[in-house]
Amino acid sequence: MTRIIPLIDNEQTMLKGCLQQNQDAQKQLFGKYQKKMLVVCCRYFNNEDDALDALNRTFLKIFEKIKQYKAEGNLEVWIRRITINTCLDVIKSQKTYKKKFITTDEFSLYGEPKDENNMDDWWDAATSISANDLFKLIKELPPATCTVFNLYAIDGYTHQLIADKLKISTGTSKWHLSNARVILKEKVIQLIEKKKFNHGTNEQKNY
Numbered sequence: 001m002t003r004i005i006p007l008i009d010n011e012q013t014m015l016k017g018c019l020q021q022n023q024d025a026q027k028q029l030f031g032k033y034q035k036k037m038l039v040v041c042c043r044y045f046n047n048e049d050d051a052l053d054a055l056n057r058t059f060l061k062i063f064e065k066i067k068q069y070k071a072e073g074n075l076e077v078w079i080r081r082i083t084i085n086t087c088l089d090v091i092k093s094q095k096t097y098k099k100k101f102i103t104t105d106e107f108s109l110y111g112e113p114k115d116e117n118n119m120d121d122w123w124d125a126a127t128s129i130s131a132n133d134l135f136k137l138i139k140e141l142p143p144a145t146c147t148v149f150n151l152y153a154i155d156g157y158t159h160q161l162i163a164d165k166l167k168i169s170t171g172t173s174k175w176h177l178s179n180a181r182v183i184l185k186e187k188v189i190q191l192i193e194k195k196k197f198n199h200g201t202n203e204q205k206n207y
Contacts, residue, residue: 011075018066030059033076037083043150044087046139058086084155088165091147129188137187141180148176149184 014032017025037058041051061082069078091097141149147166151157152173157165159173166173 015066015069015075018063021063026059026063029062033079034059036076037079040080040083041087043135043138043154044084044091044147046143050090054083054087054090057090058083061086084151085165088147091143092166129191133191134184134188137184137191138180140187141183145176145180145183148173149180152177153180 014025014028018029034055038051038055041054041058042048045051045054058079062079065082069075138146138149148162151162151165152159159170159177162168162173163170
């Protein structure tokens with residue numbers, strides 16, 4: 001049996017207002033969560049306009065589906081799930097969507113995905129830079145690879161769930177995750193070397 005988490009009074013009042021399509025309550029909900037959800041949208045889109053479009057679509061869906069929220073879980077988690085699903089809907093609606101994904105048949109050209117549990121090399125490199133630097137590098141990944149990496153490594157989706165959401169095979173999902181790790185490891189190493197070089201140059205100038 002699902003444990004019902006009681007809402008605090010102001011959140012309860014806000015949700016009640018949203019159920020009644022009260023604009024003040026809707027503005028309050030938007031104001032409370034829009035910054036956090038914009039961060040989620042920006043992880044899935046390089047273009048700020050696309051991220052903002054996904055954000056607006058998200059809250060339209062939230063206001064339409066607010067009756068489905070029964071306080072049986074964390075409200076922010078529920079909103080975040082709708083945000084991710086909306087981002088994926090926008091991605092799948094793009095004309096170039098299918099062309100961005102490498103199918104299982106193309107593994108012979110690009111190589112088989114590596115063992116998904118082999119994270120050590122990639123993780124050692126990733127943890128040596130700041131979160132902001134890593135976030136920028138993730139956004140530089142090829143669009144499809146970026147989408148899969150976000151879903152798996154950050155949002156905690158399984159390969160099977162990613163495959164279901166994106167209408168691809170689990171093998172394709174694994175390939176993109178492997179591809180992301182290879183690219184990110186190389187970019188992280190390059191960034192570290194660049195910072196070391198710049199640091200050494202600055203020390204010489206100061207000397």
